[in-house]
Amino acid sequence: MNRTSSRTHRPRRGSSRRRRLPRWLRLSLLAGVAVVVVAGVACGVLLARDVSTAKQALNDATVQAKTLQQQLSDGDNASARTTLRGLQKTTGTAVDHTDGPLWSISAHLPVVGRSVEAVQVATTSVQDIAQRGIGPLLSTSRSLDSSLFKPTDGRFDLTAFAGLAKPVSTASTVLTENRRRLDAIDPDDLLSAVRGPIADLKAKVATAQRGASAADVALRLAPTMLGGDGKRTYLLLFQNNAEARTTGGIPGAVALVEADRGRLSLDDDVSRDDIPFFAKPVVKLTRGEKTTVGTTIGTDLRDVNLTPSFPRTAQLARAMAEKALDRPIDGVVSVDPVALSYALRGTGPVKVADSTTLTDKNAVDVLLNEVYARYPDPEVQDAFFETSAGAIFKQVLDGRGDPRKILSGLNQAAREHRVLIWSRTKAEQATLSPSTVGGSLQGDEGVPRVGMYINDATSSKMQYYLRTSSQLKATRCSADGRQTMSVSTTYRSTAPADASDLPEYIVGPGKHSPTGTQRLGVLVALPAGAEPSQLLIDGKRRIFGRGGLEGRPIIRTSILLEPGDSITVSVEFTSGKDQRARPVLDLTPGVVPLDNGRRVSSACS
Numbered sequence: 001m002n003r004t005s006s007r008t009h010r011p012r013r014g015s016s017r018r019r020r021l022p023r024w025l026r027l028s029l030l031a032g033v034a035v036v037v038v039a040g041v042a043c044g045v046l047l048a049r050d051v052s053t054a055k056q057a058l059n060d061a062t063v064q065a066k067t068l069q070q071q072l073s074d075g076d077n078a079s080a081r082t083t084l085r086g087l088q089k090t091t092g093t094a095v096d097h098t099d100g101p102l103w104s105i106s107a108h109l110p111v112v113g114r115s116v117e118a119v120q121v122a123t124t125s126v127q128d129i130a131q132r133g134i135g136p137l138l139s140t141s142r143s144l145d146s147s148l149f150k151p152t153d154g155r156f157d158l159t160a161f162a163g164l165a166k167p168v169s170t171a172s173t174v175l176t177e178n179r180r181r182l183d184a185i186d187p188d189d190l191l192s193a194v195r196g197p198i199a200d201l202k203a204k205v206a207t208a209q210r211g212a213s214a215a216d217v218a219l220r221l222a223p224t225m226l227g228g229d230g231k232r233t234y235l236l237l238f239q240n241n242a243e244a245r246t247t248g249g250i251p252g253a254v255a256l257v258e259a260d261r262g263r264l265s266l267d268d269d270v271s272r273d274d275i276p277f278f279a280k281p282v283v284k285l286t287r288g289e290k291t292t293v294g295t296t297i298g299t300d301l302r303d304v305n306l307t308p309s310f311p312r313t314a315q316l317a318r319a320m321a322e323k324a325l326d327r328p329i330d331g332v333v334s335v336d337p338v339a340l341s342y343a344l345r346g347t348g349p350v351k352v353a354d355s356t357t358l359t360d361k362n363a364v365d366v367l368l369n370e371v372y373a374r375y376p377d378p379e380v381q382d383a384f385f386e387t388s389a390g391a392i393f394k395q396v397l398d399g400r401g402d403p404r405k406i407l408s409g410l411n412q413a414a415r416e417h418r419v420l421i422w423s424r425t426k427a428e429q430a431t432l433s434p435s436t437v438g439g440s441l442q443g444d445e446g447v448p449r450v451g452m453y454i455n456d457a458t459s460s461k462m463q464y465y466l467r468t469s470s471q472l473k474a475t476r477c478s479a480d481g482r483q484t485m486s487v488s489t490t491y492r493s494t495a496p497a498d499a500s501d502l503p504e505y506i507v508g509p510g511k512h513s514p515t516g517t518q519r520l521g522v523l524v525a526l527p528a529g530a531e532p533s534q535l536l537i538d539g540k541r542r543i544f545g546r547g548g549l550e551g552r553p554i555i556r557t558s559i560l561l562e563p564g565d566s567i568t569v570s571v572e573f574t575s576g577k578d579q580r581a582r583p584v585l586d587l588t589p590g591v592v593p594l595d596n597g598r599r600v601s602s603a604c605s
Contacts, residue, residue: 463591
């Protein structure tokens, strides 16, 4: 026997021969792959079909929702009920086609999972709003239309308010719950095809929620605050944004409003001059108030809102008014000329002193700037501002014009923090304080709230020429829920180069800064428990003052703006522990519209 033939043959290195799998196994694997591919294609086709159906349903729901909104505003409850049934059916279709095993599996896939989950949240939220939120509003006999808030013969229907309080409260609760669900969706995690529609839905629900929340507060409080249980007297403050204060502007005019069983009347015989300067604070000031904003908040009505806490401003103003006027004050209401200009969209033009006609287009310019060039005498200027503001407010109280446009304007003003309300009745104030019109420094637990406020430091009206742009960012989240954040505002002067030649009442006396410039005190209210790391002005690190108000750390600095100048103030800080929610930014309302109380993305989401 050949010796070599008995040896086991070993293939040479580099040989291309490989041991082949058995034919039956190869066929089984190919069949398995084919099944997976076919199943995947089938699932994709089914999922695509569901997406198409759901998308069409949501588009239809958008149209129906707009129609329903118009019908509710017009008081056409019969048509609204029909539209609501269609909306509920349409949203049900959207939910049915974004649910099931395929969607559950897809929600856990990489890349597309977050987008699939976002679509599911969106469809179920819209359905929930249609089912639980809107339904109760149409189960009442009283129409929730704009005429509800229009006085008849000078009187509001308090019985109608009370009857609608519960369904509106339910709608507000449902919208708030679903807004939170939608707010939890991070747009940065979504595919571009989904990001836009989700952002649009979030904006629409946020707008509806703010409106429902405001209506909820109004309907719950109106029966008592409008004098249903006895006559009420309110101090009305008209803030002048041309001379900045943290909540808007210096109280340029005052009036008293009487409320008696739904009837409101304006007593404009009272003026700011009737409330003098006091030698000592009218109420005991806290140590934080003394060191952060000074003692004049308790002695001078013009300075009561150097503090960004409107409840505190109202307490101080009420105490001054009661001492000066020798009559009880049940609450304080504050508005500014920008808010009045929004209301003028509905009231129509108002003729005021010297036959001037104020409209929504010219009211801000006339009241905050032109009047100072027209009348050299400061007393005449103040009187014009006071009588004009009172005339507009009275027209609103009289129910003249289009109530829908008036309500829309006042709703916008409230969102911008231009309408603020305080009540001395504890139960009422507990409802007002956390609302949009409360103006409180206290925020929701777990929410890092930041405020960027300014005070004029030149006794001028130069903030008519001030424009601002603000940003709030959260960049990191620690294990204990602290967010690393930065807030910045760019302040820009639009004053003309020859601003020093403007009337003295506009540029100020020039004691604290050259005439034509703007010296601003900047207050940055950080979240409770926050720790600042640095303050920068135009990117350069600066020393800053520190204070505190109502448990909020306050950072202080000042800037000087020449005509045409632009200065950016930034603060970097770490929020308090367990503040994982989306941060909120509050700002001083100026002479132009702004997005106030806006939320930004959380670093902990």
